[in-house]
Structures are given as C-alpha cells and as structure tokens.
Amino acid sequence: SQQGEEDPQALSIQEGENATMNCSYKTSINNLQWYRQNSGRGLVHLILIRSNEREKHSGRLRVTLDTSKKSSSLLITASRAADTASYFCATDAELGGSRLTFGEGTQLTVNP
Amino acid sequence: NAGVTQTPKFQVLKTGQSMTLQCAQDMNHEYMSWYRQDPGMGLRLIHYSVGAGITDQGEVPNGYNVSRSTTEDFPLRLLSAAPSQTSVYFCASSYHLRGEKLFFGSGTQLSVL
Numbered sequence: 292s293q294q295g296e297e298d299p300q301a302l303s304i305q306e307g308e309n310a311t312m313n314c315s316y317k318t319s320i321n322n323l324q325w326y327r328q329n330s331g332r333g334l335v336h337l338i339l340i341r342s343n344e345r346e347k348h349s350g351r352l353r354v355t356l357d358t359s360k361k362s363s364s365l366l367i368t369a370s371r372a373a374d375t376a377s378y379f380c381a382t383d384a385e386l387g388g389s390r391l392t393f394g395e396g397t398q399l400t401v402n403p
Numbered sequence: 404n405a406g407v408t409q410t411p412k413f414q415v416l417k418t419g420q421s422m423t424l425q426c427a428q429d430m431n432h433e434y435m436s437w438y439r440q441d442p443g444m445g446l447r448l449i450h451y452s453v454g455a456g457i458t459d460q461g462e463v464p465n466g467y468n469v470s471r472s473t474t475e476d477f478p479l480r481l482l483s484a485a486p487s488q489t490s491v492y493f494c495a496s497s498y499h500l501r502g503e504k505l506f507f508g509s510g511t512q513l514s515v516l
C-alpha cells in the first residue's frame with residue numbers, strides 16, 4: 292500500500308513560473324523525503340524534512356511539512372526546462388521498519 | 404566513486420527463465436534495497452538488507468530471492484520469471500538503517516515474454 296500520495300499527477304507550466312506539488316500520507320512519520328527522476332534514470336534525492344521541522348530550503352526548492360494534516364508540499368521557484376522530471380515523496384514511517392514508502396509521483400513538464 | 408551500479412540495463416526473458424540482477428555500491432553503505440517501478444504504482448520495496456548476512460522482505464517479495472554476502476553486493480534473483488515481473492528494477496542504498504537518503508542505481512528494464 293502507498294503511504295504517500297502526490298497531487299497533482301501531472302503539472303505543465305512555463306519556464307519562470309513556480310511549481311507546487313503536494314504529498315499526503317497516512318501514518319506518523321520520522322521524516323519525509325522528496326526525490327526527482329529524469330526519464331529513464333534512477334531517482335535522485337532532493338531534500339529531507341524531519342517530523343519536528345516545518346520548512347526547509349535548498350536552492351530553488353522549498354519544502355513544507357504539516358504533521359497535523361499529514362501533508363507536505365514541494366515548491367520549485369523560477370522553474371527551468373531542465374526541471375522537467377517526475378517528483379516523488381517518500382515517507383519514513385515511525386512504525387514502518389527499515390523502509391521508505393514512495394508515492395506514485397508528479398510528472399512536471401516545464402515548457403521553454 | 405561509482406556510487407550504485409546496476410547490471411544489466413536491459414534484459415528480455417522468457418517465462419520460466421531465471422536470472423540475477425546485479426547491484427554493487429562502493430560507499431560502504433550498510434543498508435541496501437531493491438524496488439520495482441510500475442506505471443501508476445510508484446516504487447514498491449521488494450527486499451532489503453541492513454548488513455552482510457541480513458536480509459528481509461519488503462512489500463512485494465514473492466518470486467524474488469536475495470542474499471548479502473558482502474557489504475558491497477546485493478543481487479536480486481528471479482527464480483522463474485513471469486510476465487507480471489516485467490518492470491523497471493532499482494537498487495538503492497544508504498549509510499544506515501533508518502531515515503537516511505537513498506542513493507539509487509540507474510535501473511534495469513526487464514521484460515518477461
């Protein structure tokens with residue numbers, strides 16, 4: 292069963308615009324992570340936010356976490372064509388054992 | 404520093420054949436895992452290992468075997484391939500057991516006819 296669910300499934304924007312992707316999960320977590328996957332490649336870790344954190348920044352990325360709503364959002368500012376990829380959230384559940392559980396991903400397309 | 408290396412990149416099997424997907428990491432990671440990725444299903448954990456000689460099942464272990472004889476290697480064996488095992492397989496590793504970011508290999512595209 293999927294712990295994290297991303298929304299929307301697909302997002303198409305113009306270069307320079309901001310992109311926001313959301314992730315909802317079901318159980319209490321230790322941390323939540325966001326990954327990026329370019330077509331035909333493996334996943335690359337973007338950012339990790341712990342359950343006691345509310346916001347983290349990394350370059351043009353901003354991640355928020357609301358544990359009361361069991362949700363997270365990933366904001367990419369000033370998007371570029373090179374940001375075109377699938378984005379996945381992954382949760383490390385408190386009672387999940389030694390595993391990260393991934394959502395189905397959001398396909399982001401940034402048009403030049 | 405190669406990171407996580409998976410071989411082969413592509414493989415076509417006939418139903419009933421067996422094969423081994425190789426995974427090696429050179430980062431001295433304790434934790435290694437195998438995921439499969441299917442359209443609309445995200446990534447699902449097959450098996451994982453928290454150190455040499457220690458393995459455990461993930462969400463979808465049936466039809467797959469693993470072993471961990473060294474820290475570096477974590478092969479995934481398909482004993483008798485089935486069309487339902489057509490998927491993209493990813494190996495991933497991290498330093499420790501819990502909560503660490505994963506380093507992924509580039510994947511193996513497997514088709515079972």
